[in-house]
Amino acid sequence: MNLRRPRWIWLALALGGVAAVGLAQAAWDDYLLSIVNFVGIYAILAVSLNLTNGFAGLFSLGHPGFMAIGGYVTAILTLPASRKAMFLALPGWLAGIELPFLPALLAGGAAATLTAFLLGLSVLRLSGHYLAVATMGFLIIVQVLIENWESVTRGPLGLNGLAALTDLWWVYGWLLAAIYLSWKVKFSSFGRSMLAMREDSLAAQCLGVNLFRTRVAALAIGAFFAGVAGGLWAHLVTAITPGTFSLIMAFNIVVMVVVGGTGSITGAVVAAVLFSAATEIFRPLEESFEAYGIAEILMALVLLVILIYRPSGLFGSREPAFLTAGPTHKPGNHPATAKGGQ
Amino acid sequence: MTTGYIAQQIVNGLILGSMYALVAIGFSMIYGIVRLINFAHGDIVMIGAFVTLGLLQSLGAPLPVVAVGVLLSGAGMGIAVERAAFRPMRGAPQVTGFIASLAVSIMLQNLGILTLTAQPRNFAFPDYLQAVIHVGAVGFRVIDVVIMLSAVLLMGLLLLLVHRTRLGMAMRATAENLDVARLMGIPINRTIRSAFAVGSGLAAIAGLMWGGKFGQIDPLLGYVPGLKSFVAAVIGGVGSIPGAILGGYVLGLAEVLFVGLLPPIYSAFRDAFVFAALILILLALPNGILGKAAEDRA
Amino acid sequence: MLKVADVHVYRGRTHVLKGVSLEVGRGDIVALIGANGAGKTTLLRTLSGLLRPRRGAIRFQPRADGPEVDLTRLAAEDIVGLGISHCPEGRGVFARLSVRENLLIGAYRRRDRGGIEEDYQRVRAIFPILEERAGQAAGSLSGGEQEMLAIGRALMSRPALLILDEPSLGLGPMVVARLFGVLAEINRQGVTLLLVEQNAVAALNLARRGYVLETGRMVLSGPSRQLLEDPNVQRAYLGGTA
Numbered sequence: 001m002n003l004r005r006p007r008w009i010w011l012a013l014a015l016g017g018v019a020a021v022g023l024a025q026a027a028w029d030d031y032l033l034s035i036v037n038f039v040g041i042y043a044i045l046a047v048s049l050n051l052t053n054g055f056a057g058l059f060s061l062g063h064p065g066f067m068a069i070g071g072y073v074t075a076i077l078t079l080p081a082s083r084k085a086m087f088l089a090l091p092g093w094l095a096g097i098e099l100p101f102l103p104a105l106l107a108g109g110a111a112a113t114l115t116a117f118l119l120g121l122s123v124l125r126l127s128g129h130y131l132a133v134a135t136m137g138f139l140i141i142v143q144v145l146i147e148n149w150e151s152v153t154r155g156p157l158g159l160n161g162l163a164a165l166t167d168l169w170w171v172y173g174w175l176l177a178a179i180y181l182s183w184k185v186k187f188s189s190f191g192r193s194m195l196a197m198r199e200d201s202l203a204a205q206c207l208g209v210n211l212f213r214t215r216v217a218a219l220a221i222g223a224f225f226a227g228v229a230g231g232l233w234a235h236l237v238t239a240i241t242p243g244t245f246s247l248i249m250a251f252n253i254v255v256m257v258v259v260g261g262t263g264s265i266t267g268a269v270v271a272a273v274l275f276s277a278a279t280e281i282f283r284p285l286e287e288s289f290e291a292y293g294i295a296e297i298l299m300a301l302v303l304l305v306i307l308i309y310r311p312s313g314l315f316g317s318r319e320p321a322f323l324t325a326g327p328t329h330k331p332g333n334h335p336a337t338a339k340g341g342q
Numbered sequence: 343m344t345t346g347y348i349a350q351q352i353v354n355g356l357i358l359g360s361m362y363a364l365v366a367i368g369f370s371m372i373y374g375i376v377r378l379i380n381f382a383h384g385d386i387v388m389i390g391a392f393v394t395l396g397l398l399q400s401l402g403a404p405l406p407v408v409a410v411g412v413l414l415s416g417a418g419m420g421i422a423v424e425r426a427a428f429r430p431m432r433g434a435p436q437v438t439g440f441i442a443s444l445a446v447s448i449m450l451q452n453l454g455i456l457t458l459t460a461q462p463r464n465f466a467f468p469d470y471l472q473a474v475i476h477v478g479a480v481g482f483r484v485i486d487v488v489i490m491l492s493a494v495l496l497m498g499l500l501l502l503l504v505h506r507t508r509l510g511m512a513m514r515a516t517a518e519n520l521d522v523a524r525l526m527g528i529p530i531n532r533t534i535r536s537a538f539a540v541g542s543g544l545a546a547i548a549g550l551m552w553g554g555k556f557g558q559i560d561p562l563l564g565y566v567p568g569l570k571s572f573v574a575a576v577i578g579g580v581g582s583i584p585g586a587i588l589g590g591y592v593l594g595l596a597e598v599l600f601v602g603l604l605p606p607i608y609s610a611f612r613d614a615f616v617f618a619a620l621i622l623i624l625l626a627l628p629n630g631i632l633g634k635a636a637e638d639r640a
Numbered sequence: 641m642l643k644v645a646d647v648h649v650y651r652g653r654t655h656v657l658k659g660v661s662l663e664v665g666r667g668d669i670v671a672l673i674g675a676n677g678a679g680k681t682t683l684l685r686t687l688s689g690l691l692r693p694r695r696g697a698i699r700f701q702p703r704a705d706g707p708e709v710d711l712t713r714l715a716a717e718d719i720v721g722l723g724i725s726h727c728p729e730g731r732g733v734f735a736r737l738s739v740r741e742n743l744l745i746g747a748y749r750r751r752d753r754g755g756i757e758e759d760y761q762r763v764r765a766i767f768p769i770l771e772e773r774a775g776q777a778a779g780s781l782s783g784g785e786q787e788m789l790a791i792g793r794a795l796m797s798r799p800a801l802l803i804l805d806e807p808s809l810g811l812g813p814m815v816v817a818r819l820f821g822v823l824a825e826i827n828r829q830g831v832t833l834l835l836v837e838q839n840a841v842a843a844l845n846l847a848r849r850g851y852v853l854e855t856g857r858m859v860l861s862g863p864s865r866q867l868l869e870d871p872n873v874q875r876a877y878l879g880g881t882a
Contacts, residue, residue, distance in 0.1 A: 059437045123621060128436040129379050130624055133572065137617035140569075144614035247565075251444055258441065292460075293452030300445040300452075307442050308430040508748070515734050515745055521690055522732035527720030527749035527797065 017176075021168045033168065037236050039276045040171035041229050046256040046272035047178045047265060048225035053254070054262035054317070055182075055191060056218035057198030059128070062119065062135035063226045063253055064245035065142035069115050070108035070227020071234040071245075072146065075159050077104040078235070087159060089151035101165045105174075105231045112227025113220045120216035139250060146242040158241030159234075166236040174232065175269075178225045182265045185221070194218055195263070195317070248296065252279075255303045261313030266320055271313075275299060346479025351602040352595065357486045357555070359594025360493035364548040365571035366578070366586035367500060368420075368541025374517040374581035375537045378431065378439035382423050384568015385450040386542045390416050390549025391559040392454070395463060405468070409492075409550060416546020417539035424538040429531070447568070454561025462560040465553040489551045496544060497587055503540065504583060513537050517581070545571075566613075573620045579630030588631060641666040641832055642687075642801060647696030649679075649686050656682045657693070658856040664801065666704060669823075669833040671847035671864060673840040673877055678853045680836045681729050684805050687834075688726040689716035700724065702800045721749045725799035729806050731786040733793070735779025739770055742778050742789055746796030755798065763792040766822060784815040791822070801832045808839045820846045840877040844868045852877070 024036065045063065052060050076084070077099045084095055099107070123134040146153045153159070185191045194214055196204040205211055234240040256275050260267025282295035306313060365387055372380045393415045397408045427446045431439040471485040504510035512533045516523040524530055545567075552567065553559050571586075574593040578585025597616060601609040608615075623630070642664040649657040656679045664670045674680050685691045687698060689711065698711040702723040711719055720726075725746075734742050743763060747756045764771040767788040773781060778789060787807055794802055804823075808816040820842055827833050837843035844850050844864040852860035852873060860867060867873050 059440070122625065126624055126628075129440040130628070132437060132440055133379070134621050134624055136569075137621050140617045141614040144611055148610045248448065251448060254441060255445075291456060293455040296452045297449050297456070300449040303445045304427065304442060307434075307438055307445075311434065311438060511737065511741055511745055512748065514737060518734050518736055519732060522728055522734070524690060524716040525688055525720065525726045525728060525732070526745050526793075527717045528745070529717050 017172070021172055025168045034236065035277070035280045037166060037168060037171050037232075038280065039273055040168070040175050041232050041236065042253070042256065042276040043269050043272040044171070044175050044178050044225055044229045044232070045253050046260065046268040047175070047182050048222040048229070049253050050257050050260070050262065050265060050268040051182050051185065051225075052218050052222035053257055054264070054268070055186060055194040055198065056215055057194075057262075058124070058215055058218060059132040060135040060219065060222070061132055061247065061250040061254070062138040062142075063222070064247075064249045065135075065139045066112040066116060066223040066226035067230030067233065067249075068142055068146060068242070068245035069230070070105075070112040071230030071240050072108075072153055072159075073111040073227070074104045074108035074231030075162050075234045075240050076152070077107055078163060078165065079159065083161060087154045101170070101235070105228050108231040109224040109227040112223045112230070116220040116223030117216060120219045124212060124215045124219065136247065136250070139245075139247060143242055143245065146245075153242070156242060158239060160239035162235050162238045162240065164235060164238050166232045171232055171236075174225070174228055179265060179269070181221070181225075186263075186265065190214075190217075198263070252299065255299055257313075258303060259306050259313055261315035261317060263317030264313065264315035264319060267313055267315030270315070344479070347602070349478070350480045351598050353480050353482055353486075354602075355595035355598035356591065357482070357490055357594070358598055359591035360490045361548045361551050361555070361590075362567070362570055362574045362594050363587045363590025364493055364496060364544045364551075365567050366574035366590045367497065367583055368543075368545045369571045370575045370578075370581055370583055370586040371513070371537050371541040373575065374583075375513060375534055376428055376432070376439075378428060378436065379443060379572065380423070380428070381440065381443035381568065382427070382447040382450060383542070383545055383571060384564035384566070385447050385454075386416050386419055386423075386545040386564070387549040387552060387567045388454065388559070388561060388564035389419055389450070390546030391465075391553040391563060392458065392549075392561075393546065394550040394553055395465060395559065398466070405471075409547065412546045412550050413543040416549070417543040419546070420538040420542025421535050423542070424535055428534075428538075447564070451561055451564065458561055460560060460562065462558045465557050465559060467554050471554070485554045489555065492547070493551070496547065500540070500544065501583065509533070509536055570616065573616055573623075575630075576620060577623055577630055579632040582630070582632050585630050585632040592631075641668075641701055642834070643697075643699045644683075644687070645697045645699070647683075647686065647693045647698065649682055649691055649693045651682065651691075656856050657686070659696070660853070660856070660858050662851050662858065662861070664832060664834050665849075667827070667830070667832055668849060669827050669835065669847040671840075671843035671850040672834065672836045672853055673838070673843055673850060674853035675877070676838065677855070679856045680853055681805055683853070684726060684729075684803055684834075684836055687711065687719075687803060688724065689714055689719040700801070717749070720797060723798075723800035725794040725797045725802050727790045727794045727802065727804040727807065730809070731783075731790040733778040733781070733786050733789050735777060737778055738775050739778055739781070739789055740774045742793050743770070743796050746793035747798075749797060756796070759796055759798055763795055766795075766825070767792050783810050784812075784819070787811060787815075787819060788822075791819075791826075795826070795831070799831060801834065802826070803834045803836075805836050806838060807835070808837060808842060816842055840873070841868075 024033070045067070049060070049063050052058050076090070076094070077097060078101065080098055081096050084090060119138055123131060123138070126134055147156050193204065196207065197211055197214055252275065256271040257268055260271030279295050286292050286294055365383065369380060369383050372383065390412045393412050394408055397403050397411050403411070423446055427442045428439065431442050467485060471483065471488065473484050474481055475484065504513060512523070512528045513536065515526065516528060516530050516533045520530060548567065552563070570593060574589035575586045576589065577592055578587070578589025593616070596619070597612060600615055601612055644660060644662045646659045646661055647657055648655065648659055660683060662672070672680055672683070682691065686693055693712055699708045700711050700722060701708045709722060734745065737745065743760060747759065750756055769785055770789055770792055773785070778786065781789060791804070791807065807819060811819070816839065823833060824846060835843050835847060844867055847864045850862065850864040850867045851858055852867065860870065860873065
């Protein structure tokens with residue numbers, strides 16, 4: 001399925017986007033920039049979880065685990081050798097490496113993907129809420145390992161003094177990559193088999209969809225971007241600590257995907273923007289009123305309301321029509337490009 | 343590693359197991375009747391602990407009165423959770439119910455933080471309960487004996503309820519086949535509420551015990567017993583009450599022995615070990631030790 | 641006794657029952673036959689309150705001298721209380737409960753201990769095999785025994801109207817014959833029967849009146865003798881010439 005708007009519109013949008021990022025990066029103050037960066041990273045997380053949970057119907061609570069792995073690997077690789085020696089006790093070959101941002105991020109993503117393969121091979125035979133709990137178990141195991149493997153991660157103290165390498169270019173570049181890949185997957189035959197699997201796994205199997213491989217792939221791709229997001233996060237905060245990658249974070253990302261609509265890329269992005277912006281706005285309020293936890297309570301309430309009254313989320317499984325329909329095809333004309341593009 | 347040391351570990355494991363078993367029973371009862379994981383179950387334990395603290399400190403009430411108060415508050419909370427999160431999810435896919443209960447859990451935890459602050463509070467049970475008894479090389483406090491005996495008593499009462507009363511029969515029938523239970527004239531809303539009430543009451547009492555055993559409570563304390571009760575229930579066969587009891591004790595013993603018998607460097611990995619074990623069990627023995635078939639609701 | 645008038649039932653977006661009407665007279669035996677997927681089970685579930693019709697009325701008069709009640713507004717558990725007992729498709733016995741508990745649960749809504757005990761003895765007299773197996777888990781019984789348990793359980797609520805959903809399913813002809821003999825006896829003792837069956841011959845032979853349901857519509861009705869001799873029915877449901 002292709003986007004049917006004329007090519008030049010996308011080009012114009014792309015240039016506009018580049019200009020916007022450039023302006024923002026130059027003109028806005030650090031506080032505003034960091035908020036926008038966080039929003040972008042959450043968007044990457046939501047889009048990547050949407051791939052795993054939304055398209056493939058798996059329910060993974062392990063995403064922060066992949067973030068943590070990606071984040072720590074990236075951080076360890078970008079840290080100058082001198083700081084590495086100060087904090088950690090790494091094996092020789094690792095202790096000397098110091099990589100620029102991109103290779104480090106890629107390595108982080110790759111590490112997360114590898115872990116996802118291993119995890120997937122073990123637990124993806126489960127389904128439903130058992131799978132959810134198994135992924136939660138994975139998250140806890142990762143947390144415990146990070147907190148205790150002090151020679152590699154410095155334990156509960158985490159690593160600080162990381163270079164502030166993350167900026168709007170990186171975040172939005174990766175976000176575009178994640179969206180692009182998700183879009184391509186969703187509207188490819190592979191994506192259709194994922195969706196088929198989500199709707200009715202028995203029927204999908206009868207049609208020849210290799211359930212297991214599809215599920216592992218869904219988990220792995222999602223994990224890659226989660227790992228990258230972890231690396232971006234670490235170099236935005238300039239520190240990385242185990243406490244960040246908690247069940248609460250897993251829950252928050254799930255809320256974004258569910259509220260946006262499991263299976264909708266646009267929904268994931270919109271929900272991520274809404275929620276993370278809201279959290280950032282609430283934070284100073286929480287502090288001034290000493291009312292910690294209000295933002296989480298509200299998020300949980302919104303989730304419950306959506307689950308009860310509109311369980312398919314804001315966008316359902318679809319992408320909005322103006323992105324998928326176009327001048328050459330009327331909605332409903334051709335199944336692949338009909339409204340929703342399912 | 344003397345026999346005395348091992349015996350001590352076993353006793354500690356049994357005490358911990360008693361608490362896990364109580365929480366796991368409630369968890370399994372709820373799972374059995376609505377086929378959904380109640381993530382907020384652990385937070386009922388937390389509520390029980392705080393209600394205990396409140397009743398002891400502000401009212402200075404005697405322990406039996408506190409226990410009754412805790413039971414009732416737990417039951418009430420369970421009914422509220424059922425109405426808010428589970429009733430609307432009836433018929434929805436498993437995972438939806440799971441996220442809903444996760445949302446409730448997070449709300450409860452954050453409400454706790456909001457109203458009580460995240461500061462841990464100290465528990466002060468009356469002194470006579472803290473006295474230490476020695477039997478041979480094994481030492482334990484009076485409170486530990488009380489915990490174990492009351493747990494066993496409660497479990498016995500529960501089994502009587504489930505197998506010898508009309509309500510218990512209704513619960514078992516509803517758990518097996520909701521539609522046919524309706525055809526029998528069983529008021530399923532009331533029956534499901536009762537299951538939640540009883541299960542949550544037990545969890546709240548476990549909270550009382552938890553506070554007594556560990557001496558410190560905070561609004562996030564429900565997380566650990568919640569997850570561990572789930573593991574215990576799965577070990578024994580989720581949905582089965584005897585399974586939950588068995589699973590609770592197995593988990594308690596395994597945890598204590600893991601920490602007690604392995605070199606200290608591994609004790610921090612205790613929770614990772616528990617969850618790795620959970621994953622293994624889900625994969626290898628999905629029906630748990632007592633192996634009841636995990637039938638889908640008809 | 642039971643009047644179903646122009647009932648429309650939807651499952652999701654599918655229009656399953658399209659204006660179905662039927663009547664069951666007091667003391668009667670009525671058979672409802674039709675192919676798989678015709679909507680028979682849906683109709684029974686609607687009668688019992690497990691499903692709600694979008695349109696139409698279902699009126700039930702439990703006692704000849706009493707009022708008529710609109711079932712479409714009642715909860716399933718209350719419909720049982722009025723005197724309708726439903727023996728579901730596939731028996732629906734509680735496999736993990738004992739035979740005895742299954743029977744007792746049939747009487748869940750009743751409070752009259754004496755009456756319940758009386759009915760318990762009566763059921764055991766009708767189905768002696770249940771007496772033998774009283775303490776066993778219901779799941780360990782054979783198909784025929786489970787059907788007997790299901791019927792016995794339905795009788796425990798002392799129903800005025802007994803609804804049976806495919807009681808002969810999966811049972812051998814001799815068992816079916818015996819079962820239907822028991823049903824005739826139950827009817828003689830005063831229980832009205834509404835019988836849904838794919839086994840059209842046995843059902844129409846037992847019943848006095850019949851209805852034929854086809855893809856959600858009632859296409860034929862009349863005395864069962866007439867239906868048995870109807871060439872359309874013969875061709876579609878009775879395997880050619882009767």
